[in-house]
Amino acid sequence: QLAALGTPEGQVNIVAWPGYIERGETMKEFDWVTKFEEATSCKVVVKTANTSDEMVALMNEGGFDLVTASGDASLRLVAGKRVQPINTDLIPSWNTVDERLQNAPWHTVDGVHYGTPYMWGPNVLMYNTEAFGDQPPTSWNVVFEEMTLPDGKSNKGRVQAYDGPIHVADAAQYLMTHKPELGITSPYELTEDQYKAALDLLRQQRELVGRYWHDAFIQMDDFKNEGVVASGSWPFQVNLLKSEGFPVSSVIPAEGATGWADTTMMHVDAEHPTCAYLWMEHTLSSNLQSDLSVWFGAVPSVPAACSDGRGMQTQEGCDANGLADFERIRFWTTPVSRCESQGECVPYYRWVSDYIGVIGGR
Amino acid sequence: MHSEARASTGLKIGAVAGLLFLHLPILLIFLYAFTTEERTYQFPPPGLTTEWFAVAWHREDIWPPLYLSLKVAAVSTALAMILGTLIAAAMARSRFFGREQIALLIILPIALPGVITGMSLRSAFAVMDIPFSTFTIVLGHATFCIVIVYNNAVARFRRLSGAVFEASADLGANGFQTLRYVLLPNLGSALLAGGMLAFALSFDEVIVTTFTAGQQSTLPIWMLNELVRPRQRPVTNVVAIVVFATTFVPILLAYYLTRGGSETAGGGK
Amino acid sequence: MTGTSAILPERGLADRLSTLFWRRPKLLLLLLISPPLLWLGIVYLGSLAALLLQSFYSIDEFSGVVKEEFTLKTYGELFRAANMDIIIRTLVMSATVTITSAFVAFPIAYYAARYARGRWKAVFYLGIMLPLWSSYLVKVYAWKLILAKEGIITWAAEGIGAGFLLDAVLSLPWVGGNSLSTSFIGTWLVFVYVWMPFMILPMQASLERVPLSMLEASADLGASRRQTFRTVVLPLAMPGVIAGSIFTFSLTMGDYIIPQIVGTSARFIGQAVYQFQGTAGNIPLAAAFAMVPILIMLVYLALAKRGGAFDAL
């Protein structure tokens, strides 16, 4: 843990989700890097990662200062001793962070903070408004069950699912509503039976899915060129497609949604600690929180960013992105074998290989 | 020759259809360098423009990967040429114990999938605590370029009768003079051809590079990023065209240099 | 001319070294072969050994950190059904791609070797080489565009009223799918496109080595063209076909980019290696997976060597 800031090292290397760190290249208005670089002379170098597993792997490998880890990665990073505790005293804006997030269990272990909250949001159901017409979907069943969509054609081959093992949780959450007899209490804590039911649902989904998505941009391509009309997605894709005039919209269906709450965490061997701290402060204090929440369709971890006009976000926007849904969202977290709710659960490594099997048609 | 003077129609159709299959997609790459639609590959293109060439020229993020790719390809090629020639000389000169195994070892890096070469190098770097750098990329590329140079050199050695080296010694030349006046001039064009092919191979390699590059981007890695996360898709095509056009010349040159030889220029890329 | 010595004087170091090498040819051989052998032996074989070593480790399932203790557990995992699926799927794909490539490549190689002369020879050469050297990635993306549901093939098929044909192909069990770009057929097509040129060159080289007199002898003995092709040309070109197949087979087996962009999301070995190594951080399992192509290629190479394919490489 760093005691005091030094002189900026001139660079900071960050592993981030796509769309998380924008410098005006995709769209001119969305830039929260250039000013930081000018002010601190810390050059921001970004490596994007598409899955939590990839992030963990990159951090295990080293060479990075920071990572925007989701809940299903953060605790693994802590357990693997890849990230260091942070000194909140060195981050003046720490107290502006949403209180619900300040001590969130996915970055706070035994009272020690391993990062600054970055942003959170739901995994929404994106759908094509032309295909659904005036009957927008209200349930995840459009991606799990074979059915005829409002445009009269089957959903077979026209829906997608996320190409990451964490998608098992989406299935489990769907089962919480539709098969209450399984007794699932958390989609991340599944007994063998519950897990098996989730996999069966996913196998059923495999029949509907032509190709899984693992990359935000490829998903957008697939909506445009492959006739995909519904899929779990991120607000990011929804916003971008909308901005291009493509007929999509999104919804948090009745079953609720999984979601992510991301934390900027610092590598144990960070080579540029001062720049890293300066960046963490920047994420909380600048226009970043506000603009990013517009850009990505997410909720800032600094509530004030919704309304204080530091960026483009407005209170209505924050509400639309789910500010009030905090309790309905089940945030990504890593499944472990010793789980709180029911003692013995199926651990994550099995999710990994079994999901590969499901996609492979087994 | 009478019975074989003309190809049968079936063969002609097969050959032409095969070549079309190879080239039509490439025409598409050309077409999309001129489309007015910048984010998606919409077909047919809504309009045509040449602006992307100027845009590409001014895109600063192209130049460092380009420079790195050139550097990596140049260094890898140089290393491969030295090592490939040495081993070709040794293999052509004599039969010795383990020769067969060495022949296998040489082609292994090209016969095993790149993902394996890449991964094993990566885990070796990890084991030995070697940080990723231009050097690690070169290490990977040179390894699979050796065989290209080797193949070309060894074919030329085979064609060159051993007697010319003896003739040189017979006329009073020492080993170094023979190297300078007989071996190199005769091997030269084969080496050049092998070198150019190795260069092109390194320049286009994605998979091995992905594993050995760490933070740096070579041109193909840059392309991969551009393709997956498009900003100005036509710019990628412009770059592809420019690379295509610049490889055209060395390939043609390699052809004329090795013409009539038994070298299959580019065989075993 | 008489009177001079039978032995010319020694002039400097170069002569002395030459004399040394003349007397000890093994020394020269050693000097020549050491640098490349050290490189390949240390850099390459060393790395493969490092990989092999990793495949006997395992990872801690929660933190993803590698446990450096010998275990066969990782290999055990390789035999799980889902992983065996990957291996079999990959091998079937590699074999199919290789066979298709041989069929598509043969007419091109045969024409180039036998009939193309002068300028046409150069045209064929360029026609074969250019696709080989134009950016792999851009080509793959061009194919995505061709195969997409809203892509060129659909557009063209509907334009000429052959949409039903396309639908028929797509409704094939196993290999069909929602669109060409999300089916095995699509993956197969792109694989063939990208790796087939590697087949043409060795094939052409070995066809060029079939002496004309061999074909004449066959005709002379009463064989029709077809018989000559089957009984003389094909067997003699076989080493080239095998040499080419080494490339198409191995390149297909290891590719992880194509199936990721075009296909059904079902994994191939290359993707599995890439995913376990890169995104899942399960290096031991990735290493165990990597041993599969290594073993297969070693067997393949041994067989190819018997078939005389090394001379055709």
Next chain:
Amino acid sequence: MTAAVSFHRVSRHFGSVRAVDQVNLTIEEGSFFAMLGPSGSGKTTCLRLISGFESPTSGEIRIFGQDVSHVPPNRRSVNTVFQDYALFPHMNVRDNVAYGPMVAGVGKAQRHAKAEEMLALVKLDGFGDRKPGQLSGGQRQRVALARALVNEPRVLLLDEPLGALDLKLREAMQDELKALQQRLGITFVFVTHDQGEALSMADHLAVFNEGKIAQIGTPAEIYDKPRTRFVADFVGSSNVLPPEVSERLGGGKRWSSLRPEALRLVAPEGAQLSGTVTGLRYLGAGTRVAVDVAGTEIAALAPSGADIPAAGAAVGLAFDAGALHLMEEA
């Protein structure tokens, strides 16, 4: 006798090269016919015209009286022994020989029996399982022969089949080939540029020069009565004398030829020809003595045991009247 092969004003041009030029030729059935000539004189082209690998630019070729202009090689009852043998390297000897019956659809057992029979004919019984690569040059030559004979051709074409063999083997094969032809009674058309070979093997031979036939006849006719300087010079190593010399020696005013073995070394005085010795060449069976006769070099063969003059010595040359052969050229 019928003509096995006949050419009627046959030409074959390659661009401006007249490889075969207005050739008329008749090869009798059952004969051993040799084509002799320097390199590039059109011998191979003639053979390929018969086998069908070349088509005449003009003229007509008949095989056993039938015009074969439109018959492809695989349908002519003619087989070829190629100069480089052209054995199929991927087949063993038996399969090479059985190739003809195989493509004709003959069953395995039967064609193998046939192949063994042919191998016996060329004295290669027991070699059936070897690959061509495991045979010596002479053995390969015999496999090529067996392979060409298996189809029972009525005409066998041989393009310098002995060119690659060394001298001893070559002589042995010459005898074998000749014996075989006599035994089978089929027509052999044999190309060579070695006059010794042509003279010793052929019943009839054609001497080619620049695409044309310079002379055609029996070996003795060609050797003893060359029609042109070219033939005299090419076949054997004759002394070719200019018209003036011929006239002085009692012939007409035309070019003449005089074989070295017809000349005897005698005392210079009163000899038909006299001059000084300029060179000697020991041949074992004799010595070739080159004599400068008023500027023309004339060679005489001194038999072994005879007195050999030293270089520079003055000698005379004597010959029987019939030895001087007047040629057609003036």
Next chain:
Amino acid sequence: MTAAVSFHRVSRHFGSVRAVDQVNLTIEEGSFFAMLGPSGSGKTTCLRLISGFESPTSGEIRIFGQDVSHVPPNRRSVNTVFQDYALFPHMNVRDNVAYGPMVAGVGKAQRHAKAEEMLALVKLDGFGDRKPGQLSGGQRQRVALARALVNEPRVLLLDEPLGALDLKLREAMQDELKALQQRLGITFVFVTHDQGEALSMADHLAVFNEGKIAQIGTPAEIYDKPRTRFVADFVGSSNVLPPEVSERLGGGKRWSSLRPEALRLVAPEGAQLSGTVTGLRYLGAGTRVAVDVAGTEIAALAPSGADIPAAGAAVGLAFDAGALHLMEEA
């Protein structure tokens, strides 16, 4: 005369193959020395031992009296004309010839002058700018010769230099080579497997058989007085008679040889030998008649013009007493 090259019990083994086996040999300075023998008999290996491309397994090689065991090829004043010429394909003819002086450090002008001089010697003036690929076989052969001679070697080694040429060219080059050697006065060591070539060119010749020297001597000694059956058979085409026959003909009870040209065809009655004609071989300058004499085939050469008996005829064979040569083998 000094010995240009001498071998003292020299052997060169390759594994179990005794390519050269305990050879003793002396080549006199200024002589034209030929090595003759069948394929694989060790001729090339001997030459390579002299030039230094092989080292003896045992024994000692001296060149002009100096032991050359530790002298590499580039420092021996011996040059070689290689069988396939081994011209440098990337250099023109002039640079090929000037190669020796170049590596010796001779300046450009001077070495080019030297090269032109050598080219004139081999009658190739004006060909300096051509590449070897643009020359005919005979011309290449002469370039190889010029290139080997430019260094003024004291010994010139030639490994079947005429092997690739056709007959006419070959005979012409034989004469040229012989004349050149006489003019330059240097030692030529010449390898061939063609006995005619060896006999006509050499002053001395060694007949090799299986790595050993079967006989060494002048051409006439070798031809007329072969020491062993192998020599008699290999050099020329002698009749080799078994001891019993020799004895009956008045020689000792040893193997003997009888040259075909020494035999005359006579009436069977009262002839020294008699039998039936089994074969005829027309040679132009004569006819070789094979006669079966009580189971032994004996060939006689009937000169042209003589009466040739038909096959199957009974004939007698006559010869002068001196013609029967008794060999060493009993």
